[in-house]
Amino acid sequence: MATRILTSRWTKVAVFLACLQPVVALGWRAWRQDLGANPLELITHATGDWTLRFLLLTLAVTPLRELAGVPQLIRFRRMLGLFAFFYGSLHLLTYVWFDKFFDVHEMLSDIAKRPFITVGFGGLLLMLPLAVTSTAGWIRRLGGRRWQLLHRLIYFSGLAGVIHYYWLVKSDIRLPAAYGALLLSLLGYRLFVFAAKKRAAVQAIARPDRQARVSA
Amino acid sequence: MQIPYSQVTPQRDYLELSRRRFIFRSMAAAAGALVLPQLLTGSGVKLNGVVKSSYRVDDKMTPYDVVTGYNNFYEFGTSKDQPAKLAQKLQTSPWTVSIEGEVVKPRTLDLDQVMKLAPLEERVYRHRCVEGWSIVVPWIGFSLSTILKQVEPTSKAKYVAFQSSYDKKTMLGSFQAGIEFPYVEGLRLDEAMHPLALLCVGLYGESLPNQNGAPLRLVVPWKYGFKSIKSVVKIRFMEKQPPTTWNLSAPSEYGFYSNVNPEVDHPRWSQAKERRLGEFLKRPTLKFNGYGDQVATLYNGMDLRRYN
Numbered sequence: 373m374a375t376r377i378l379t380s381r382w383t384k385v386a387v388f389l390a391c392l393q394p395v396v397a398l399g400w401r402a403w404r405q406d407l408g409a410n411p412l413e414l415i416t417h418a419t420g421d422w423t424l425r426f427l428l429l430t431l432a433v434t435p436l437r438e439l440a441g442v443p444q445l446i447r448f449r450r451m452l453g454l455f456a457f458f459y460g461s462l463h464l465l466t467y468v469w470f471d472k473f474f475d476v477h478e479m480l481s482d483i484a485k486r487p488f489i490t491v492g493f494g495g496l497l498l499m500l501p502l503a504v505t506s507t508a509g510w511i512r513r514l515g516g517r518r519w520q521l522l523h524r525l526i527y528f529s530g531l532a533g534v535i536h537y538y539w540l541v542k543s544d545i546r547l548p549a550a551y552g553a554l555l556l557s558l559l560g561y562r563l564f565v566f567a568a569k570k571r572a573a574v575q576a577i578a579r580p581d582r583q584a585r586v587s588a
Numbered sequence: 589m590q591i592p593y594s595q596v597t598p599q600r601d602y603l604e605l606s607r608r609r610f611i612f613r614s615m616a617a618a619a620g621a622l623v624l625p626q627l628l629t630g631s632g633v634k635l636n637g638v639v640k641s642s643y644r645v646d647d648k649m650t651p652y653d654v655v656t657g658y659n660n661f662y663e664f665g666t667s668k669d670q671p672a673k674l675a676q677k678l679q680t681s682p683w684t685v686s687i688e689g690e691v692v693k694p695r696t697l698d699l700d701q702v703m704k705l706a707p708l709e710e711r712v713y714r715h716r717c718v719e720g721w722s723i724v725v726p727w728i729g730f731s732l733s734t735i736l737k738q739v740e741p742t743s744k745a746k747y748v749a750f751q752s753s754y755d756k757k758t759m760l761g762s763f764q765a766g767i768e769f770p771y772v773e774g775l776r777l778d779e780a781m782h783p784l785a786l787l788c789v790g791l792y793g794e795s796l797p798n799q800n801g802a803p804l805r806l807v808v809p810w811k812y813g814f815k816s817i818k819s820v821v822k823i824r825f826m827e828k829q830p831p832t833t834w835n836l837s838a839p840s841e842y843g844f845y846s847n848v849n850p851e852v853d854h855p856r857w858s859q860a861k862e863r864r865l866g867e868f869l870k871r872p873t874l875k876f877n878g879y880g881d882q883v884a885t886l887y888n889g890m891d892l893r894r895y896n
Contacts, residue, residue: 408669409658409865410721473869478858488856539856542719543766543837544666 378444387448391455394422395462412470419463423496424533424551426456431530431558438565450506453526457503460496488539495532498525527562530555631680631802633795635708638728643784644712645878647864650723652792654865659799660717661818662767663752663759675798677758678819683803689749689825692740699803703789705738706730710793711786716848716877718812718834722862727807728790733781741777741825748780749773749830750806751822767837773817774830774844775808776886784809784882810879812846843896847887848877852896 377383398418401407407414430452437445472479482489502523504510511519534555538548661671664678685702688694708728716722736748754770762768779785786807789796796802801818808815814834824830834842841855850860850873861870876883887895 409654410668410863412863412868413721470868471870482858485853486856486858541766542666543662544764545766546764 374442375444378442379447384447384451388451391426391451394418394459412466415470416463416466419459419466420537422459423456423463424530424537426452426459427526427530427533428551428554428558430456430526431555435558435561453499454503454506456529457496457499460499464493464496488536491532491539492536495529495536498529498532502526502529527559530559631795631797634793635728635790635795638708638710638790638793641709641711643709644726645714645724647712647714647724648866649712649726650865655723655725655791656797656800658723658865660719660813661799661801662765663754663769663771663819664799665760666765671799672797675802678753678798678802679755679758680798680803680819683821685804685821685823687735687739687823687825690742690745690827691825692742693738695739697735697738699789702735702787702804706734708789713786713807713809714877715807715809715813715816716862716873718814718842718846718854718859720857720859720862722864722873724864725791725807726793727786727788728793729786729788729807731783732785732787732806733783735787735823736780736825739825744827745825746777747826747829748775748777749822749824749826750775750817750820751824752817753819753821767833771817771833772830773806773815773832774826775815776829777825778886779808779883782883782886784879810847810876810883812848814842815846845887845892845895847883847892847896848873849875849892849896851875852893 398407398415402411402415430449433445433449433452437443468474468479472482483493484490502525505514505519505522514522534548534552537551538545541548657672658668659671659675660668661675664671664674681699683699684696686694686696707730709730710726710728712724712726714722715725750773752769752771759769775785786809788801788805788807789803791797791800796805801816801820804820805818806816806820815832829844832842832844834846835844848859853859859873862873863870874880
């Protein structure tokens with residue numbers, strides 16, 4: 373039953389609509405002029421928050437598949453990653469439009485002078501090649517191994533996102549710290565698995581007789 | 589007129605209803621009796637005899653809902669909408685403020701005594717937050733110098749320190765807010781004595797709402813908003829420059845003076861422009877928040893980049 377739900381086409385549609393919910397809610401509130409005293413700040417924060425959340429969701433797919441034994445979750449990973457890029461682009465657009473009013477000179481000096489903007493911009497830029505090469509065609513063209521290597525850039529996007537947030541708050545670091553802890557545990561899991569595999573490989577080389585016996 | 593028996597309320601139900609009504613009404617009355625005295629002495633009460641001061645900018649005033657719904661008051665939450673809810677826990681009555689330190693006659697005044705020191709004036713000031721947004725507010729109060737003169741500062745007094753109320757039970761801890769409490773601020777004596785520096789007890793014709801720093805706060809319009817300390821309980825004259833909360837928290841980002849200055853950026857963002865709440869386009873920030881004519885002489889010969 374669970375498997376059928378996870379593999380159903382309609383589940384994908386439902387997840388897609390759920391991922392759209394934050395931007396629909398923002399649009400609805402904007403339409404009703406219900407965005408509070410500082411609407412542009414609210415939009416900036418909401419789009420930034422959702423970028424980070426989708427990055428973390430994307431990074432959570434692999435550990436969840438392995439730990440909870442639901443390999444079917446892979447079907448949603450590309451979509452979650454693309455939504456991270458979507459919200460990140462909206463976040464950048466709010467900055468370019470509502471904060472800088474397309475003043476290129478000012479934006480360039482911001483990117484050069486303000487570390488938190490530099491890092492945030494860098495994190496989003498790293499997501500661009502991932503979004504472009506997210507199709508099956510690109511996986512084929514690059515080859516699975518190289519594609520996977522390239523897509524590890526998301527680790528750096530996640531780190532950049534958390535640092536961007538941490539550098540931007542004035543004093544209350546509770547939220548960025550929570551995102552940071554979540555990110556580190558997701559990356560830590562991968563490091564752990566990597567180390568375990570390496571150890572297993574080393575042992576296999578050290579005792580080839582055992583391996584031979586097993587495979588015999 | 590004939591009423592069918594089926595439409596008559598049985599006596600049992602009628603009595604039940606009226607009993608309920610009685611209980612509800614007496615509950616409402618009891619609640620009213622509890623709340624009413626607070627309303628009379630607390631926040632949001634119309635202030636009488638307020639005279640319009642000539643200290644008023646022509647800028648369009650920021651709507652009441654924005655002024656009272658978008659606040660930085662870290663004791664009651666670090667997001668802008670939290671203080672409006674959480675600051676309702678602030679006990680503003682009884683309230684006293686003690687004035688002490690390098691003075692001949694230290695005094696402790698309650699709020700009534702403070703209100704009687706001088707006629708209340710309405711002053712419309714620009715208010716610029718260090719974060720890059722601004723509002724225009726019709727504050728009510730009188731010059732800070734009025735209260736400072738009450739205690740006769742000694743010749744040693746060079747600075748004035750201010751302290752906010754702090755109650756662990758109803759406010760955030762320092763760890764949560766990321767800044768030390770109680771909140772402290774300070775001014776140089778000549779800054780504090782400047783007529784523009786306002787001891788504020790109200791806004792928009794009424795006593796200060798809790799989230800705006802009830803019942804007594806400072807408004808120093810040529811400095812970034814965090815200098816305008818809220819809910820003041822202590823004023824202390826000092827010989828040395830007093831510590832200030834944001835400077836203690838991040839010395840490289842917030843100086844003691846913190847005059848509004850578009851030429852001196854915050855290390856993490858530009859101060860050249862600001863978003864006036866309610867406006868779409870950002871507007872250029874004015875030096876000393878537009879009060880340069882009145883206050884620039886206070887800083888003659890000072891490097892404002894160094895003394896930021």
